[in-house]
Amino acid sequence: MVNMDTTVENWDPALTRLLASLREIQPKDNPGEDIVFLSELLQSKQLNALVHVHNKIVAKGKDEKFYPLLSNAMQVTLEVLELLADVSSVAAEYQELLSILQKPHFQAILCCHDAIAQKDYYPHLPDVPSDADEEEETVKIVQLVKSDEPLGGAQSAEPIVGATIKTDEETGKIVIARVMHGGAADRSGLIHAGDEVIEVNGISVESKTPADVLQILQNSEGTITFKLVPTYGKGGSRESKVRVRALFDYDSAEDPYIPCKEAGLDFKRGDVLHIVSQDDAYWWQARKEGDKIMRAGLIPSRALQEGRIIHERQADPQTLDGAKPGMCGPSAGDCAAPTPCAAPPLLPCKTAPKVKKIIYDITENDDFDRELIPTYEEVARLYPRSGRCRPLVLAGAPGVGRDELRRRLLASAPDKFVTPPPHTSRPQKAHELNGKEYIFVSREQMEKDIADGKFIEHGEYKGNLYGTTAESVEEIVNSGCVCVLAPHWQALKMLRTPRLRPYVVFVKPPPLPRLVETRTNAHARSSFDSENSRGFTEEEFSEIIRSSNRISYHYGYMFDEEIVNEDLATSLTQLLRASWRVQSEPLWVPVSWVQ
Template sequence: MVNMDTSTENWDPALTRLLASLKEVQPSGEDVAFLSELLQSKQLHALVQVHNKIVAKGKDDKFYPLLSNAMQVTLEVLELLADVASVSKEYEELLKLLQKPHFQAILCTHDAVAQKDYYPHLPDVPSEADNEEETVKIVQLVKSDEPLGATIKTDEDTGKIVIARVMHGGAADRSGLIHAGDEVIEVNGISVENKTPADVLTILQNSEGTITFKLVPSYCKGGSRESKVRVRALFDYDSSEDPYIPCKEAGLNFKKGDVLHIVSQDDAYWWQARREGDRVMRAGLIPSRALQEGRIIHERQTDPQTMDGKPALCSPSAANSDCAPKTPCSPAPTATALLPCKSTPKVKKVIYDITENDDFDREMIPTYEEVARLYPRPGLVRPIVLVGAPGVGRNELRRRLIATDPEKYVTPVPFTSRPQKPSEQNGRDYVFVTREKMEQDIADGKFIEHGEYKGNLYGTSADSVEAIINAGGVCVLSPHWQALKMVRTARMRPYIVFIRPPPLDRLIETRVAANARSTFDKECSRAFTEEEFNDIIRSSNRINFLYGYMFDEEIVNEELASALTQLLKAAWRVQSEPLWVPASWVQ
């Protein structure tokens, strides 16, 4: 007999029934005693109450979450406060409060609840092998301006209309009643036998009010837990220009550099994702890594000279798992439906250089990069790396940034094998070493970049960069672009800023107005030539094509004062805000 005191009178009915059922069980045995004690514990009672309130909140419009990205909104507020924190103590206090880990943990918990990342995920109930009756479920959804959030297809083996996918966060997903693999028998009382997905779409478009589905549930395909993976997109995508997407209205458009929350990778060709920070909870379709890599490979084979990095929308393989095209560039023979679906020139060598290997870099196929937030740590500031074409002004920006606070912003002293001049000081102008010593250190991988000029070796030591970081300074580098392969590591965690020139006419106009001196000629001071201006544009485009996936930020150096202001803001963010970095850097 299980004794229940008066304190359990308001317990959850499910707990009460479980306790009552123990009366029919022989009380002897440790397992029964343990279960009885567990079901009467205050901790379990409190957890059940919290769960019930969360579930009830989702059914009550008064408590429906206004957004599911409170953490992202807070980061936007932090960025705004950074510009005004010095105005008053209240702003400064609010800035510190919002950066406290306990407050951010609350926001993360809020977002997890808003995204319904708390439901238990139990194994599917197996169907009875000897049960000859087919289980049917009736699902009713209210039609509104919001798409129902599911796609359908014709099953290749049976010819039946089935649910191809359910979009995370959509109406169908929130109902918890429609799953991928469910067979559609009727829609609003109309049989879909021998009908195509387009026919079903017409039925849905002509329906008003409540839509009733008669479905045969698929027991072999249950729902999947929402993924926590975040990726940075390394290309632009417009679903309206993609002829192979199962439904254009289900597509998610994004720009290069956007951070995407991948909520499902169940489909080999089409992932479900949201833009990080979006207030829309319904996910959209994006090409998977495998699909996009195939497209880029096909594009490069078709046009190896392409330099703009624009993604190909013509695939050499099956473009979607719902219905695969038979030829690389032919339209898909059958469309799935969303429920409902609305209608080089040679670049002049610079002093600091490493062996060029564009063939290796060309093999990089940038699609998505898994990322995670890296939180700033006091005394360990990420290096700021300025990269750009020769003549674009990155070295001048580096000098001006350092001049704003020479004790804070520091550039490493370069190494050289050339003889020391009388006016030079070892360790201040250069670190002078023998050629043999420098060649050995280069072979040992101790230099992030190195090169030879007039028979002498020059280079930047990785140890000198780390020494600046360990001393609490902000290391500022402006290496040759191919040094990025050595710099962008989990050991250094750099923040890479691409310095881009303005359009050619503005480049010429601004440099002439500023009486800028050419950096292509080391022997004499003169103005840039027209060919050199063109070289800057062409080289910049090539750098962006080969290494753009590494860049954290882009600054157009149209006017030095404006570019410096943007650079200072970027330097502040690196020191004070959590930023997205390759996931391997924080593991």
């Protein structure tokens, strides 16, 4: 017999009623394993604590309502960690705080707090039953308080209630085009995409255009009352958990085809976006990760953006040679345009074109993967692991100074920063030790390893082969040291894999006048002439800028961070901070790296 008379302080009334019901149905002789388990669960302190927290969060009483102080506690913690990186104190309190903030369990609690603060738990009303009386039209009345949120359609609109409207092409009636996640309409749980608008504040919208309805809304004050015919089978959709890194810049004000400019979300390449809805094939809803504003905005979907880029590349093939990417992708040409809220005439790619797989030499040009169409990359947080540091990869144009930065970084802490010795087929010299400056192998063995894909980069110089293997990088990673690489930019495709998980830093040159000034004042030696020691020529300075722009155009979507190498000391400090973040903070990486 299960003892259900145990009392627990502050027991939740709902759990008490469940226990009473369980007592009534409990068999007297043999209660069974399921009932025993359920009884123990209902009487557990853990469950009662969770229910207590839930009741505090969703309490209906205004005085009891729990309001979070902020919804991005994890982001604040990361900012604190970044500030602590500049503190040289070795006090016990400092070390203890640093240890606590880096613990995965503590950071998981903060992530849980943010999820609750962002109200991911909000319930949604069930769909209207489809077996309702067909002869009697169901109508629902919804009241919302006018606020600074968009409700727009084919015309420009003033922010109103967090939804967009359009004219249904088949019926000619005004319907809800989409509900913006986090807006007033979404929070009400009563307005759904596809609902037909009958009246607004008692005014019939029959035979009116979206612009007419918007005018009514703009002239309204305080509470707005909608009379709607609900759509069947289209209840509210829960937020997705997908996070993506944007691989292009987007400015909604420059996009003539966005359904509602006021609802657009602007972002820059590298921003992490929380995709909350992908219901629309061409316009997703998203928020910037860590943004305190809970209302989502519209961004072009992957399919729409790929279609735009393909269209632009076909219209202007020269953009593949390194033109500056525009709002729609690698060029700023005009896109074949749809009308707002309609599907564009472009045929979007269902999947991104496959990248050409070739074994390349560093003497080849850098367009072997120009078929790739970068739009969004799904990401997840990768937490640092003790004793295993991610490789630090310095990418950049020849002459920009990445090799000098690598040398200074290695010299700053030889026991911590290590670079793998390259393999070579050239003969070993008398003073050289195998495995120190180079790893000497036969040309036949090296050619076989190259064919087997063991090298992340390789090339030939004066008849001898040189290269770096993935295995040599892994040995350093597993030793607990930071592997520092400065490969040819083509090697990024071989390096950026779930196996190595590198942190890629793009070393950029300053503007041309400043580049010439700083290198001249520092008496920098040209890296374009290996035979003679001399300064850079004007043409070589210009080539550094051109090559840097070309690398950024083709490979920018792989960069985790960019550093402008104007001053070596400042750049080295930035590199040291980047290395500290990689070892101590959870960072966004391709989702395949954490699966």
